[in-house]
Amino acid sequence: MVDLPFDIWWKVFEILPPDARVHFRAVNRLFLEIARRVQYRYLVIDGYGKRTKRLMKTINSLSLGYHVQSLHIQPWAVSNLPSAKAYLGPGGRVSSVFDHLHSFFDSDFPTRRAEALVRERMRKQIRLVKETAGMLKFVQEYSLEWNVDRPYHPELFTAFLSLVDVSPFGQTLTKLSLKVPTDRLICLASVKLPALEQLDLQLVTMSLSERCINDCFDCFAVFVNNLCPTLSSLSVSSSHISLNLNLYRLFYLLGDFPHLRSLAVTIPYDGAHFSSLDSLQFFIRKHRQTLQELKLLCNRSAARTRPNDPCAKYWIQRTITDVCAFGNLTNLSSIELSLRPLRSELTPFLTFLASAANQLESLTLTDDALTPEEVERVLDAVTCRIPADSTNRNFAGYCNLGYLAIRLQYLCPYTVDLFASKLCLLRSLKLTFSDVRLHHRDEVQLSYTDYAYAYFEELRLFYAEMNSRWYPEWKLSSLAVSECPYRFEWGRDLEKVFTKCIPTLDSFQVF
Numbered sequence: 001m002v003d004l005p006f007d008i009w010w011k012v013f014e015i016l017p018p019d020a021r022v023h024f025r026a027v028n029r030l031f032l033e034i035a036r037r038v039q040y041r042y043l044v045i046d047g048y049g050k051r052t053k054r055l056m057k058t059i060n061s062l063s064l065g066y067h068v069q070s071l072h073i074q075p076w077a078v079s080n081l082p083s084a085k086a087y088l089g090p091g092g093r094v095s096s097v098f099d100h101l102h103s104f105f106d107s108d109f110p111t112r113r114a115e116a117l118v119r120e121r122m123r124k125q126i127r128l129v130k131e132t133a134g135m136l137k138f139v140q141e142y143s144l145e146w147n148v149d150r151p152y153h154p155e156l157f158t159a160f161l162s163l164v165d166v167s168p169f170g171q172t173l174t175k176l177s178l179k180v181p182t183d184r185l186i187c188l189a190s191v192k193l194p195a196l197e198q199l200d201l202q203l204v205t206m207s208l209s210e211r212c213i214n215d216c217f218d219c220f221a222v223f224v225n226n227l228c229p230t231l232s233s234l235s236v237s238s239s240h241i242s243l244n245l246n247l248y249r250l251f252y253l254l255g256d257f258p259h260l261r262s263l264a265v266t267i268p269y270d271g272a273h274f275s276s277l278d279s280l281q282f283f284i285r286k287h288r289q290t291l292q293e294l295k296l297l298c299n300r301s302a303a304r305t306r307p308n309d310p311c312a313k314y315w316i317q318r319t320i321t322d323v324c325a326f327g328n329l330t331n332l333s334s335i336e337l338s339l340r341p342l343r344s345e346l347t348p349f350l351t352f353l354a355s356a357a358n359q360l361e362s363l364t365l366t367d368d369a370l371t372p373e374e375v376e377r378v379l380d381a382v383t384c385r386i387p388a389d390s391t392n393r394n395f396a397g398y399c400n401l402g403y404l405a406i407r408l409q410y411l412c413p414y415t416v417d418l419f420a421s422k423l424c425l426l427r428s429l430k431l432t433f434s435d436v437r438l439h440h441r442d443e444v445q446l447s448y449t450d451y452a453y454a455y456f457e458e459l460r461l462f463y464a465e466m467n468s469r470w471y472p473e474w475k476l477s478s479l480a481v482s483e484c485p486y487r488f489e490w491g492r493d494l495e496k497v498f499t500k501c502i503p504t505l506d507s508f509q510v511f
Helices: 006-015 018-024 029-040 050-062 089-105 109-133 154-161 182-188 210-225 248-253 278-286 312-325 347-356 372-382 413-422 448-467 490-501
Strands: 042-045 070-073 141-145 175-179 198-203 233-238 262-268 293-299 334-338 362-366 403-407 428-432 478-481 507-510
Touching: 042 050, 050 109, 109 154, 141 154, 154 182, 182 210, 210 248, 233 293, 248 278, 262 278, 278 312, 293 312, 312 334, 312 347, 334 347, 347 372, 372 413, 413 448, 448 490, 478 490, 490 507
Parallel strands: 042 070, 070 141, 141 175, 175 198, 198 233, 233 262, 262 293, 293 334, 334 362, 362 403, 403 428, 428 478, 478 507
Antiparallel strands: none
């Protein structure tokens, strides 16, 4: 055997297919140890079939829990149907006869028997999961996910949430991701996780009343506030299926977190999940000295169960305006924003960008596409070239941006020129677009019969124009572009073009 360092063999095993690892693990003890580390470091329990039972029993019997670093559980529906083995043999046939007799005299007997069977199976399955969790002493990441399209048993969520309190890995856990029925969160009130740094919460309240949700927040906020000494990243998201959710209460209850570096909030576009933005704005202001990453994002609108503030859909615009009004986020280096709530008026957004331009290293703009003129305004703000006025007079003209992700209405040479000239230190660029134009002011209306020919001619001219360009001062090393839904060779052609005109480009991806 070639005598290579452990780390190299580790990398080799990582890229091997699972079937190949089975053969190599029998070579010697070193290969067996590496294969087990690779195989068991991510433990996923998303059902209770034969494979999952065998996996958990193997971990328990061979004491393999110390290999597990990440645990993901997605609770399942417990069947109420008798197993095929239940009625095998003489004893099973006798049991079947008695079941039929009970059903004849008691019409509710089948229902009670099914419920008892579910409870017994649930106890058995929870017991095996807890026994396995008791072997996991070095788990750093734990995620519990609810598939909202399937029926669920609340007892499973309560039991699996309690794992962080009763299992050894509660002392080593650094990241916790929760997507659970909101009423289950109350069981976390007394839990203490001394090493937890990241908390990712996806709220799914369905049709719970607002009063019930607020009661759950009262308990859950106790858990979050107990993380005060260690919490550095907090993410809160909700979707349109949460009908009576009001996040004002949650942020109102949250205290100070002296080490908070990252905050992410994702809610429906119309802002219906905030009756008032005061608590969110105050929470951001409290942590403006420590926040390094801020994400304010949107998803599809929720059904309204109460009158909505007409200005609620501008929640991102109003939040960043408040940030600028009460002092800049002095350490902010990463921003991710949904543009749709900002499109009506870009000025507050541009002022916010300019206020953070000196230290900004990463910028991601999602949810809406920008014209070349709007892209230019964004880049001017990032490089502090917006017109001087009382709000931005003292901004310095320095840009340290290393990563940019942006959505374009279309790509044209003019836009590429903007990126190259204004962001010459940019290292990584991600562009989402579905159209290419030669000139950024072309708005020619074509008939359907002429469109295909005109489009491919436009593409040909675009490639020719880009082939004549050369960006020797641009430091870009990584470029990612979106797939074209109707042109398969899009990525290959663009890769040839950009590799030729950007000498430092060494990574090109199509996503």
